[in-house]
Amino acid sequence: MSGTFIGMPAFSPPTLPAFSPPTLPAFPTAAKEAVRNPTLRRNLRYATHTIRAKRAAAVSELDDWAALREAGRQIKDHTLRHLDRYLLQLEESVTAAGGVVHWAADADEANRIVTGLVKATGESEVVKVKSMATQEIGLNEALAAEGIHAYETDLAELIVQLGRDRPSHILVPAIHRNRGEIRDIFTHEMSEWGRPAPEGLSDTPAELAEAARLHLREKFLRAKVGISGANFMVAETGTLAVFESEGNGRMCLTLPETLISVVGIEKLVPTWRDLEVFLQTLPRSSTAERMNPYTSMWTGTTDDDGPRTFHLVLLDNGRTDTLADRVGRQALRCIRCSACLNVCPVYERAGGHAYGSVYPGPIGAILSPQLRGTASDIDASLPYASSLCGACYEVCPVAIDIPEVLVHLRERVVEGGPAVRQGAKVTLRPARGHAAERAAMRAARWTFRHPGALRAGQRLASGTRRLVPRTLPGPGRAWSATRDLPKLPPEPFREWWRRTHRPGGQAPADRQEDQR
Amino acid sequence: MSSRDVILGRVRRALADVPDDDTPYEVAVQRGYRRAHGERSIGETVDLLAENLADYRALVHRTDAARLPGLLARLLAGRGARSVLVPPGLPADWLAGELPTRVADDAELTPHQLDRVDSVITGCAVAIAETGTIVLDAGPDQGRRRITLVPDHHICVVRVPGQVVSSVPEALGRLDPARPLTWISGPSATSDIELDRVEGVHGPRTLEVVLTSED
Numbered sequence: 001m002s003g004t005f006i007g008m009p010a011f012s013p014p015t016l017p018a019f020s021p022p023t024l025p026a027f028p029t030a031a032k033e034a035v036r037n038p039t040l041r042r043n044l045r046y047a048t049h050t051i052r053a054k055r056a057a058a059v060s061e062l063d064d065w066a067a068l069r070e071a072g073r074q075i076k077d078h079t080l081r082h083l084d085r086y087l088l089q090l091e092e093s094v095t096a097a098g099g100v101v102h103w104a105a106d107a108d109e110a111n112r113i114v115t116g117l118v119k120a121t122g123e124s125e126v127v128k129v130k131s132m133a134t135q136e137i138g139l140n141e142a143l144a145a146e147g148i149h150a151y152e153t154d155l156a157e158l159i160v161q162l163g164r165d166r167p168s169h170i171l172v173p174a175i176h177r178n179r180g181e182i183r184d185i186f187t188h189e190m191s192e193w194g195r196p197a198p199e200g201l202s203d204t205p206a207e208l209a210e211a212a213r214l215h216l217r218e219k220f221l222r223a224k225v226g227i228s229g230a231n232f233m234v235a236e237t238g239t240l241a242v243f244e245s246e247g248n249g250r251m252c253l254t255l256p257e258t259l260i261s262v263v264g265i266e267k268l269v270p271t272w273r274d275l276e277v278f279l280q281t282l283p284r285s286s287t288a289e290r291m292n293p294y295t296s297m298w299t300g301t302t303d304d305d306g307p308r309t310f311h312l313v314l315l316d317n318g319r320t321d322t323l324a325d326r327v328g329r330q331a332l333r334c335i336r337c338s339a340c341l342n343v344c345p346v347y348e349r350a351g352g353h354a355y356g357s358v359y360p361g362p363i364g365a366i367l368s369p370q371l372r373g374t375a376s377d378i379d380a381s382l383p384y385a386s387s388l389c390g391a392c393y394e395v396c397p398v399a400i401d402i403p404e405v406l407v408h409l410r411e412r413v414v415e416g417g418p419a420v421r422q423g424a425k426v427t428l429r430p431a432r433g434h435a436a437e438r439a440a441m442r443a444a445r446w447t448f449r450h451p452g453a454l455r456a457g458q459r460l461a462s463g464t465r466r467l468v469p470r471t472l473p474g475p476g477r478a479w480s481a482t483r484d485l486p487k488l489p490p491e492p493f494r495e496w497w498r499r500t501h502r503p504g505g506q507a508p509a510d511r512q513e514d515q516r
Numbered sequence: 517m518s519s520r521d522v523i524l525g526r527v528r529r530a531l532a533d534v535p536d537d538d539t540p541y542e543v544a545v546q547r548g549y550r551r552a553h554g555e556r557s558i559g560e561t562v563d564l565l566a567e568n569l570a571d572y573r574a575l576v577h578r579t580d581a582a583r584l585p586g587l588l589a590r591l592l593a594g595r596g597a598r599s600v601l602v603p604p605g606l607p608a609d610w611l612a613g614e615l616p617t618r619v620a621d622d623a624e625l626t627p628h629q630l631d632r633v634d635s636v637i638t639g640c641a642v643a644i645a646e647t648g649t650i651v652l653d654a655g656p657d658q659g660r661r662r663i664t665l666v667p668d669h670h671i672c673v674v675r676v677p678g679q680v681v682s683s684v685p686e687a688l689g690r691l692d693p694a695r696p697l698t699w700i701s702g703p704s705a706t707s708d709i710e711l712d713r714v715e716g717v718h719g720p721r722t723l724e725v726v727l728t729s730e731d
Contacts, residue, residue, distance in 0.1 A: 050712065064553070074546060081534055103522075155717060209714050209717050213717055221631055246708075248718045250698065254661045271541065280549075293704055294698065299693055299696070423522065
């Protein structure tokens with residue numbers, strides 16, 4: 001690609017490292033690296049603690065929060081229960097309002113559809129509103145492969161794109177960067193993508209925001225194609241809604257001639273009225289505000305106002321597989337608020353990159369292994385990226401019982417069993433890495449069924465307790481590296497009971513001695 | 517088989533375990549939440565709107581019909597605005613004061629031309645007190661969505677108390693989803709740098725809301 005006009009990078013923008021599960025290390029390996037990075041930990045700690053307190057205050061303003069949360073849960077569950085019906089209703093209402101509906105079974109198909117639509121306009125660049133769905137399918141990379149430049153316009157996405165980085169948070173993809181790092185990225189990289197950063201740019205957030213405003217404005221004003229996701233789609237009316245703060249969303253949704261929205265099929269709600277619940281719960285859970293600065297709602301196309309052409313690409317990409325799991329399907333209620341990330345002690349320390357997915361944190365730990373399956377190291381390890389403390393469930397505005405799904409997925413990883421992949425029933429094999437755990441559990445099961453063996457084993461263990469190591473050998477080492485092994489008593493309980501309570505046994509008076 | 521059929525088929529198979537349920541939607545979801553939070557008089561609701569708008573850094577002014585044109589002229593002059601966008605249906609008597617060059621909301625305006633306009637004045641469809649939100653529905657006194665986006669200074673006139681509701685549920689009942697809607701709560705902002713809110717990114721960096729009483 002040659003530099004044909006001002007603002008076009010003189011060469012193809014470097015492709016960002018995508019989240020490609022087969023090549024990613026398992027969570028513990030990736031997390032270990034992150035935990036050793038003091039800057040990262042400081043950035044994350046500061047940001048998550050700031051937002052935690054704000055969210056609690058914003059939620060406490062509404063004394064009917066529990067009822068809103070329950071209504072949100074029920075609306076989403078009902079929609080999922082009748083998803084086929086509501087998808088057809090949505091298709092009909094979007095079409096009636098002047099939109100064109102496309103269906104994409106997987107990421108490749110969605111990328112093909114979008115790339116084809118952009119090419120049909122004759123344009124070679126697009127502006128993008130931050131969208132989890134398009135990140136999930138790697139749309140930017142797919143467009144770049146066809147010579148189309150996709151410009152991210154959300155401030156945090158811009159920081160990630162300019163820094164050739166990966167997003168690490170659902171709401172604030174550049175949460176792992178502090179203001180000084182952002183200043184450096186802007187100063188060094190903006191000129192390659194368009195308007196350079198102002199001379200002598202400082203690291204105050206206001207100046208950084210101003211630099212982004214100037215850099216992106218030329219792109220907004222000349223853009224002919226916008227690409228977005230959506231937070232909600234209303235089946236009854238065909239309305240789509242995008243919640244945002246900066247105005248970049250409004251720019252992408254109203255200035256271009258063509259708008260393409262790529263939306264997961266689970267983003268549906270049945271009726272217009274349902275938005276009254278999520279307009280209250282999403283902003284307070286997400287940016288911890290009474291309301292986010294801008295929400296755009298559009299229904300098809302409007303004559304002489306906004307894009308003349310509107311395409312909606314409905315994306316499956318593992319969602320129907322997730323829907324097939326009785327326990328795991330509740331993850332599809334997620335409205336991507338990111339409250340669970342901000343309260344999670346594991347996320348706070350490990351950061352988003354360790355999760356190896358565009359969906360990090362607790363919700364990512366249950367969503368990624370369901371959308372992608374548990375075949376890769378990273379996906380098989382994600383259900384373990386949690387201490388099961390339950391803080392995520394407590395803050396979730398649609399009451400997803402994340403710990404319940406984590407435990408369910410752990411069982412699936414260890415035991416294998418029936419699952420659905422790409423619409424087909426499959427039987428998963430037990431994961432290799434958990435052979436020792438399975439063997440230990442099998443041994444335990446056998447031992448508890450054979451009291452004689454249990455008794456003999458306990459006696460043996462007590463008798464040799466001075467020889468028992470403090471850490472486990474072999475595959476058990478990782479487990480005992482962060483835990484104390486229980487101390488073996490000098491005498492098994494059952495022995496002690498028989499000795500002290502048997503008729504003619506010793507009096508309980510010497511119990512204290514036994515404690516020694 | 518089309519991908520549409522593939523996806524719908526997958527959905528139906530995925531739900532094979534779920535028992536049939538034909539409860540009508542109106543009763544399928546328990547809506548135990550409130551229509552509005554707290555008991556307030558009309559005056560108190562307007563006060564709450566003003567308070568919440570200001571809390572998110574909108575500049576709030578209160579006036580009445582007689583003083584409105586003078587106030588609008590002063591606000592524009594105070595900004596040093598040389599041009600102001602005016603939607604076609606804005607009441608003519610609002611514009612009786614001394615105003616800078618007026619620019620019509622024209623479909624032919626290019627985004628670059630729009631970018632050179634300093635200010636825009638609009639009405640609104642509804643304002644929500646509990647959240648400090650104004651909603652535009654592209655009505656004749658509000659114009660196309662882009663005119664309240666590209667210029668850096670937006671003055672929005674809210675007729676009080678007629679256009680003010682307490683809560684989000686009350687607002688949705690007044691809005692028509694077939695129209696393009698823009699919900700605005702304060703000026704453009706971002707929380708993307710260390711999760712701290714900073715006002716002023718791509719949308720208008722200055723939002724002035726004029727609450728004009730109808731009586």
